[in-house]
Amino acid sequence: EIVLTQSPGTLSLSPGERATLSCRASQSVSNNYLAWYQQKPGQAPRLLIYGASSRATGIPDRFSGSGSGTDFTLTISRLEPEDFAVYYCQYYDSTAPPFGGGTKVEIK
Amino acid sequence: QVQLEQSGAELKKPGASVKVSCKASGYTFTSNGIIWVRQAPGQGLEWLGWSSAYNGHTRYAQNFQGRVTMSTDTSTSTAYMELRSLRFDDTAVYYCAREDFDYAGLLDYWGQGTLVTVSS
Numbered sequence: 001e002i003v004l005t006q007s008p009g010t011l012s013l014s015p016g017e018r019a020t021l022s023c024r025a026s027q028s029v030s031n032n033y034l035a036w037y038q039q040k041p042g043q044a045p046r047l048l049i050y051g052a053s054s055r056a057t058g059i060p061d062r063f064s065g066s067g068s069g070t071d072f073t074l075t076i077s078r079l080e081p082e083d084f085a086v087y088y089c090q091y092y093d094s095t096a097p098p099f100g101g102g103t104k105v106e107i108k
Numbered sequence: 109q110v111q112l113e114q115s116g117a118e119l120k121k122p123g124a125s126v127k128v129s130c131k132a133s134g135y136t137f138t139s140n141g142i143i144w145v146r147q148a149p150g151q152g153l154e155w156l157g158w159s160s161a162y163n164g165h166t167r168y169a170q171n172f173q174g175r176v177t178m179s180t181d182t183s184t185s186t187a188y189m190e191l192r193s194l195r196f197d198d199t200a201v202y203y204c205a206r207e208d209f210d211y212a213g214l215l216d217y218w219g220q221g222t223l224v225t226v227s228s
Binding site for chain 1: 145152153154155167169170203205208211212213214215216217218219220221
């Protein structure tokens with residue numbers, strides 16, 4: 001069973017700065033079936049990235065995903081006020097797809 | 109547009125059961141699976157299980173085997189998740205999500221969530 005570890009737990013940044021979030025898998029992720037979701041307070045998660053690097057429909061190009069094997073990264077090139085949220089990674093090619101513990105991106 | 113509309117908040121006593129519904133619209137219901145995820149207060153996301161809207165097959169997380177039942181009703185495009193023998197630590201927001209047609213396990217649309225509170 002793959003375990004996903006996200007770091008850091010909290011990222012304190014200012015609008016306009018670059019955010020780099022990490023997701024590390026305990027075993028190699030097959031076919032790069034790694035997704036990222038964004039969750040704002042009181043809302044359901046929203047799909048941002050799938051296949052490690054493909055943006056979901058309607059997601060701005062300031063969001064990008066990269067990585068392979070066991071190490072994956074979500075980058076937000078320039079933080080907008082609406083980007084401050086919690087981000088989760090997920091390995092979805094599994095009989096019980098696990099989520100990472102989340103990274104909170106907060107305003108500094 | 110794809111929408112998943114969940115039933116309202118529930119307050120239950122320990123040992124009781126709860127059944128949450130998820131009504132889908134904006135797509136062909138039988139083309140996609142429905143996945144249930146929960147989130148305890150202040151915590152992360154926990155995958156509960158999957159049900160096929162096409163043939164009714166299900167798959168549950170090991171931690172919930174024997175205590176959860178997921179089902180779908182194609183006549184009303186509605187998915188259901190029933191959790192029995194509720195405990196205090198089942199207090200959480202329960203989400204249904206649509207499984208992407210091309211990628212099993214990928215959650216492309218989510219319901220708004222249903223808060224289930226277990227309290228004596």
